Amino acid sequence: xxxxxxxxxxxxxxxxxxxxxxxxxxxxxxxxxxxxxxxxxxxxxxxxxxxxxxxxxxxxxxxxxxxxxxxxxxxxxxxxxxxxxxxxxxxxxxxxxxxxxxxxxxxxxxxxxxxxxxxxxxxxxxxxxxxxxxxxxxxxxx
Numbered sequence: 001x002x003x004x005x006x007x008x009x010x011x012x013x014x015x016x017x018x019x020x021x022x023x024x025x026x027x028x029x030x031x032x033x034x035x036x037x038x039x040x041x042x043x044x045x046x047x048x049x050x051x052x053x054x055x056x057x058x059x060x061x062x063x064x065x066x067x068x069x070x071x072x073x074x075x076x077x078x079x080x081x082x083x084x085x086x087x088x089x090x091x092x093x094x095x096x097x098x099x100x101x102x103x104x105x106x107x108x109x110x111x112x113x114x115x116x117x118x119x120x121x122x123x124x125x126x127x128x129x130x131x132x133x134x135x136x137x138x139x140x141x142x
Contacts, residue, residue, distance in 0.1 A: 009034065022047065040089045050085040050093065057125045058083040061098055064126075065119035069104055072115065077103035095133040101141050112140050 005027075011020035020034045038046035058081040069076050079102040086094045100116055107115075116138035120126055126134055 019046075022052070039087065048087070050087045053093070053096075053125075053129070054083040054085045057085070057096060057098070057123070057129065060123045060125035061100070061119055064123040065100065065102070065116055068115050068119050068122070069102075069107070072111075074104055074107045074111075077105060093132055095135065096129065097135045097137070099137045101139055103141050107140065109140055113138055 006025040007022060008025060009020045009022045012018055015036050018036070022032045022034050024031075033046045034048060035046050038044060039048040039050065043051070061083070062079045062081045065081075066076055066079050079100065082099045084097045084099070086096070088094050098120060102112065104112060116136060120134060120136050
């Protein structure tokens with residue numbers, strides 16, 4: 001059965017001078033302020049669509065990698081993923097770079113790299129963002 005998650009944004013004013021509020025309807029997380037300046041310059045405590053994409057991608061990838069490793073009989077002790085979403089005003093999102101570090105007892109670096117690549121391809125957020133170049137830096141930690 002499909003699950004639907006919902007958020008909404010109320011924007012007031014022009015792009016450059018206006019501001020908005022992102023509300024997380026499904027989870028009830030605190031509202032977040034969003035502005036063009038936060039998107040194209042400095043955040044000053046506000047979020048941007050790219051930061052929200054980074055949050056979605058890093059969490060989805062971590063879950064996909066954990067699941068793949070567990071299914072292969074090598075459950076991870078920990079997985080930490082950072083997603084850097086690059087935005088160029090006038091062009092759009094130009095790429096996403098995932099950096100993952102994990103503790104996976106008994107797994108070789110080569111097997112971890114394969115599992116991370118499979119998670120990058122199989123993660124539903126990666127699939128939704130397939131029109132964007134997604135790069136990966138994956139390494140095991142001790």
